[in-house]
Amino acid sequence: MPNRTIYIREEDLATFNRVQESSGESISSIVIEALKRYMQEEEGKEKKNQEHIKTSALLDLLWQEAMTAQASDIHIQPTFHGNSVQIRMEGALRDLAPFPQSLYPKVVEYLKSQACLNSREMNTMEYGRITIPYQSKKIEATISIIPTFLGDAVSLKILNTSEGIPALEQLEPGAEHEGELAKMLRKTHGILLVTGTAHSGKSTTLYSLVQQLKANHSRVITIESRIEKVLDGCLQIPLKNSQPKEYCAAIRSAMYNDPDVLMVDSVQDKEVARLCVEVAMKGHLVLFTTQDTSSLSALKGLIGLGIERYLLKDFLAGIVSQRMLRSLCERCKELYEAGETEKNAFPKILIGEKFFKAAGCPQCRGTGYRGQFPIMEILTCDKKWQQIILQKTENEITREEEMSKLLDDAILKARKGFTSLYEVLRVLSMLSA
Ligand SMILES: [Zn+2]
Known part of the structure; x- marks a missing residue:
């Protein structure tokens, strides 16, 4: 192999000589090794950079x-x-x-x-x-x-934290429950539950209720494991984790800050639930969510968490249970008359009654639906329910009566053309599954 002359700068000569002395071998092999390592490193960097991009x-x-x-x-x-x-x-x-x-x-x-x-x-x-x-x-x-x-x-x-929180009348098309919700918010103390399975929109309802309470000049403190929306004018306390201890410590701290209303984003533990009831007994309104399938399940859940019935009777302000239905696309929904099939699925409707069904267009990506809205059932703790809470066993509290309220609301929304009977059936069969 022919030799080549490599020129080095004068100031590098000392280093060059020291390496040659200490290595005791041909310096070219050392230089080649160093150059190979340099090339590998550069190629690695380049590959990493390309992968990153x-x-x-x-x-x-x-x-x-x-x-x-x-x-x-x-x-x-x-x-x-x-x-x-x-x-x-x-x-x-x-x-x-x-x-x-x-x-x-x-x-x-x-x-x-x-x-x-x-x-x-x-x-x-x-x-x-x-x-x-x-x-x-x-x-x-x-x-x-x-x-x-x-x-x-x-x-x-x-999270869409910057997206606005709907007012009570904007929560659902038709605003059928606005009056009932507003009535519950007039209570100055007690516990108010919003319940539903995952993706049932309960956080949005909870934020809407709290926003209304803030507008009513209440001092509101919220305790949240995940702040989904910013509530202007409220003290929002984020938690590091969802452990019951963390919730309890935050609730106790919040009580030193003179709240009228306390919102706790999720209560799934006996200790936290009892603490919420204690806060309500001291004259505060406490709102929280649970993951139950209906108002009655939520009520049974509270009893199951060990909250005494006589306390529930006096301090339960109300339970909102909800599910989400898809809204029909306004561009392509089609009017039709219900027949035997629909009547069999929904005995409460009439044959020949007019409903809308999904069609599909580019606007809704061919699904026939755009957006969602909640259907609700609201359990307000009136005298009838106070008696039920006190006297009935859990098994005696029949589920059907309350479930029909969700069904009624869903059919009402279908009658008004906000959704289809197919969508009602899809969601309700999920409920009974
Ligand atoms: Zn469409």
Whole structure:
């Protein structure tokens, strides 16, 4: 191999000589080794940089698609053959294109670093917040990393903290329950529950109720494991975790701050529930949510948590139970007359009665539906219910009577053309499942 002359700068000559002396061997092999390492490092950096750009671009596409569809949640998870990406829109899950499998770990790592989570830590459950760039806005979301058998899964919940909170009359089309809700809010003390399964819109209702109380000049303190919306003029206390101890400590601290109204975002524990009742007994109005399927389940749940019936009778202001129905797309909904099939499914309707059904157009992406609204049943603790709470066993409290209120509300909304009978059937069969 022909020799080549390599020129080095005079100031580097001393270093060069020292390396040659200490190595005791040909300096060219040392230089070559160092150059190889340098090249590997640079190529690695370049590859990493390209992967980073690609990951960021793919996530930008996902944000774009999810926000355009007004998704409430985004789920990214490993599967047996690769990975899956899903968004929840109008209560239903929809599949999107998965990430290239080679980039999946990078996507998880990227999201963790954006949420300031420990990106190197694998197989650890972690929670945080993340900002999603969309058009010129920054959308807030919570992020949770769940280690699964196949690897880390990521769930994002879009918060839309800047989106307005609906007034009571805007909560549902037709505003049938506005009067009942406003009446419950006139109570100065007691407990007021909003209950429903996941994705039943109970947080929005709770925020709307609290906003109304604030407008009524009440001093409001909220205790929330996840602040979904900003309530102007209220003291919102975020919790580090959802442990009962954390809730109890925050409730006790809040009581030193002179609240008229206390809102606790979720009560699923005996100790927290009892503390809420104690606060109500001291003359405050306490609002909270539970994850029950109906008003009666929520009532039984409170009894099950060990709250004495005589206390419930005196301090239960009311229970709002709700579900979400999809709204028919105004552009393409079609009028038709109900026949035998509809009559069999809903004995309360008439054959020949006019309803609307979903059709599908580009505006609603062919689904026939755009947006959602709640159907509600409200249990106000009047004399009749006070007697039931005191005297009836849990088994005697029949579920059907209250369930029919949700059904009645759903049929009323279908009669007014806000939704279809098919949608009512879909949601109610989920209820009875
Ligand atoms: Zn349409």
